[in-house]
Amino acid sequence: MSRYLGDAWALPYLDPQIRPFFSSGVIRIQVCRSCDAPQHPPDDVCHACQGTEFSHRDSAGLGTVHSFIIVHHPVHPALTERVPYAVALITLDDMPQIRVCGNIVDAAPEAVSIGQPVRATFEEIHDAETGEDLTIPQWETLTG
Amino acid sequence: MQRRSVVVGVGESSYYKRGTAQETEFQLACIAIRNAVEDAGLDLSEIDGFVSHMESRNDPMRLSRALGVETLDFAAQPWGGGGNGVAAGIMLADAAVSGGLAKCVVAFRALAQGQFGRFGQARMANRLYGAANYSALYGLLSPAHICAMQTRRFMHDHHISQEALADIALACYANAQLNPRALRCGKPLSREQYHASRWIVEPFHLFDCCPENDGAAAIVITTPERAKDLRKKPVPILAAAQGLDAGDGFGAFNERNFPTAFYRNVGKRIWERSGVRPADVDVAQFYENFTGPVLIAMSEMGFAPPDGIEEFVSNGALEGPDARLPFNTSGGNLGEAYIHGFELINEAVRQVRGESTCQVENVELSLAVAGPGFSPGSAVLFCRD
Numbered sequence: 001m002s003r004y005l006g007d008a009w010a011l012p013y014l015d016p017q018i019r020p021f022f023s024s025g026v027i028r029i030q031v032c033r034s035c036d037a038p039q040h041p042p043d044d045v046c047h048a049c050q051g052t053e054f055s056h057r058d059s060a061g062l063g064t065v066h067s068f069i070i071v072h073h074p075v076h077p078a079l080t081e082r083v084p085y086a087v088a089l090i091t092l093d094d095m096p097q098i099r100v101c102g103n104i105v106d107a108a109p110e111a112v113s114i115g116q117p118v119r120a121t122f123e124e125i126h127d128a129e130t131g132e133d134l135t136i137p138q139w140e141t142l143t144g
Numbered sequence: 145m146q147r148r149s150v151v152v153g154v155g156e157s158s159y160y161k162r163g164t165a166q167e168t169e170f171q172l173a174c175i176a177i178r179n180a181v182e183d184a185g186l187d188l189s190e191i192d193g194f195v196s197h198m199e200s201r202n203d204p205m206r207l208s209r210a211l212g213v214e215t216l217d218f219a220a221q222p223w224g225g226g227g228n229g230v231a232a233g234i235m236l237a238d239a240a241v242s243g244g245l246a247k248c249v250v251a252f253r254a255l256a257q258g259q260f261g262r263f264g265q266a267r268m269a270n271r272l273y274g275a276a277n278y279s280a281l282y283g284l285l286s287p288a289h290i291c292a293m294q295t296r297r298f299m300h301d302h303h304i305s306q307e308a309l310a311d312i313a314l315a316c317y318a319n320a321q322l323n324p325r326a327l328r329c330g331k332p333l334s335r336e337q338y339h340a341s342r343w344i345v346e347p348f349h350l351f352d353c354c355p356e357n358d359g360a361a362a363i364v365i366t367t368p369e370r371a372k373d374l375r376k377k378p379v380p381i382l383a384a385a386q387g388l389d390a391g392d393g394f395g396a397f398n399e400r401n402f403p404t405a406f407y408r409n410v411g412k413r414i415w416e417r418s419g420v421r422p423a424d425v426d427v428a429q430f431y432e433n434f435t436g437p438v439l440i441a442m443s444e445m446g447f448a449p450p451d452g453i454e455e456f457v458s459n460g461a462l463e464g465p466d467a468r469l470p471f472n473t474s475g476g477n478l479g480e481a482y483i484h485g486f487e488l489i490n491e492a493v494r495q496v497r498g499e500s501t502c503q504v505e506n507v508e509l510s511l512a513v514a515g516p517g518f519s520p521g522s523a524v525l526f527c528r529d
Contacts, residue, residue, distance in 0.1 A: 004282075005282070005283050008270075010270050010271060010272045011270070012271075012273075013271055013272065013273050015273070018274065018275075018278075021278075039394075039398070041275050041396050041398070066297060066397075067294075067397075067403070068293070068296060069292040069293050069296060069345050069346060069347075070343070072343040072344060072345060072346070073342075073345065075289075076285060078270075082283075085283055087283050087284045087293070089397050099398050101282045102282055103282050103283070114300045
C-alpha cells in the first residue's frame with residue numbers, strides 16, 4: 001500500500017507511549033486505569049484524575065471531519081511534488097471528546113468538507129530500518 | 145488601579161527583509177536596547193534587568209557584559225510557545241519593577257533569520273519522535289498549518305467569509321503605507337491582489353501570512369519615581385495578563401475550547417485588573433502571525449461576539465487613525481516587520497506618547513495582544529499618565 005504523502009515521507013519511532021496508536025491496526029486511545037477517561041495525545045498523567053497508570057480503548061473507527069486544511073506551499077522538500085494535500089481533524093463518533101489528525105486518502109483535497117463522515121483505514125508499512133510493522137491510522141470517506 | 149511601573153524608552157534597530165541584516169542578531173539586540181535607553185535619557189549602566197520571550201540566543205549574561213550594566217538584578221522569560229509570550233515578557237518586567245526586584249528593566253526581542261534559520265520551515269528528519277507523530281506524520285508541520293486548522297473551524301462555526309481575513313490584512317498594509325520604517329511601506333495591497341495571491345495553506349492566502357524578518361526592538365520599564373526627570377513622558381502599564389482557560393493547556397487540537405486562540409482567560413483578567421472594558425480601548429495592536437487567529441483573539445478578548453466579528457472588522461473598521469478600532473497602526477507583523485511581535489509593543493507605547501505615524505487622537509488606553517493560536521496567550525494595556 002502506498003502512503004498518502006509518498007513512501008519517502010517520515011516514519012514514527014515507536015516509544016512505549018505512541019506504539020499502540022501506530023501499530024495496533026485499530027484507533028487505540030489512551031484511557032486512565034483509575035477513572036476510565038480517554039485522552040489524546042497520550043500523556044504521562046491523566047488530565048481528569050492525575051492517575052499515572054493507563055490502558056487503552058479501541059474506537060470502532062468511525063468519525064466526522066471537524067476541520068481541515070489544504071496545504072499548497074510545501075514546507076519540507078520531500079513534499080514539493082506532493083502538494084496540494086489535505087490534513088483533516090477527525091472527531092471519533094464513539095469518543096466525541098477525542099480529535100485525531102489524518103488524511104482522507106480516497107478524496108481529492110477540494111472534496112474534503114466539515115461534517116463529512118469517515119472511516120478508519122490503515123497504511124500497513126514494514127519499517128526496514130527498525131524492523132517494526134506499522135499500521136498508520138488514516139481515513140476514507142463514508143457515504144450513505 | 146495602582147500604576148507601579150512605566151515605560152520610559154522605546155527603540156529598535158533597522159528592520160530588514162529576512163536574511164539580509166548585515167549585523168549579527170546579538171548586534172541587532174544591542175542596537176535596539178541602546179536606542180531605547182537613549183530615548184529614555186538613561187545611562188546603559190542603570191539597566192539592571194532583562195526580559196524577553198522565546199529568546200535563547202541573546203542571553204542576559206552576555207547582554208550585561210556587552211552593554212556595561214552595573215549590576216544584573218532580574219532576568220526572566222515567560223513559559224511557552226513563541227509570539228504568544230511577547231506581552232507576558234512585559235508582564236514579568238512590570239512585576240519585577242513593581243515588586244522592587246529591579247529598577248530599570250529592558251524588554252526586547254531580536255531576530256536574524258539569515259544567521260539562525262526560520263520558524264515557518266519544517267526542520268524534521270525522516271524519523272519522527274513522540275507527539276510530533278500525531279500531526280507531522282500527516283503533513284501538518286508549521287505554525288501556518290496549526291492556525292489554518294483553528295481558523296477553518298472558527299469560520300465554519302460562525303459563518304465567517306474570506307473577506308474578514310482580507311480585512312485584517314488590508315488594514316495592516318494600509319497603515320504600513322504611513323510608516324517609513326515599515327518594510328511594506330510603498331507596497332500597498334488591494335482586495336483584488338489579496339484574493340488573487342496564491343494559497344499557502346487554505347484558508348490562508350500569501351497575504352494572510354506574516355513574513356519573517358531581521359531586526360530587534362526594545363523598551364525600558366522603570367518606576368514612576370525614576371521616570372520623573374527623564375526625557376519622555378512616562379507610559380504606565382495599566383494591566384498585563386498571561387494565561388489559559390480550563391482544559392486548554394493540552395495541544396494537538398484537543399483543547400476543550402477548540403478552536404480557541406487562547407485568549408479567553410487573558411481577556412477576562414486584563415479587564416478585571418484594569419477596570420476598563422474593550423469599548424474603552426482607543427487603539428489596539430493584535431499580533432497577526434496569520435489573519436484568521438486575530439479574529440478569534442479579538443472575539444475572545446471581548447471586542448465582539450464570534451458571530452459578530454466579521455461585521456466588527458468589515459468596511460474599513462480597522463483602517464487608519466479614525467477607524468472604529470484603530471488596529472495595528474504601524475502595519476504590524478504583516479506590514480511593518482516581523483520582530484516576533486515586539487514592534488507591536490513599541491507601537492502601542494508610541495500611541496500613548498503621540499509619536500505614531502498613524503496617530504490616534506487623545507489616546508488614553510492602548511492595548512497590545514500577543515500571538516494567537518499558541519498557548520498561553522498574553523496581553524498588555526498601556527495608559528496615559
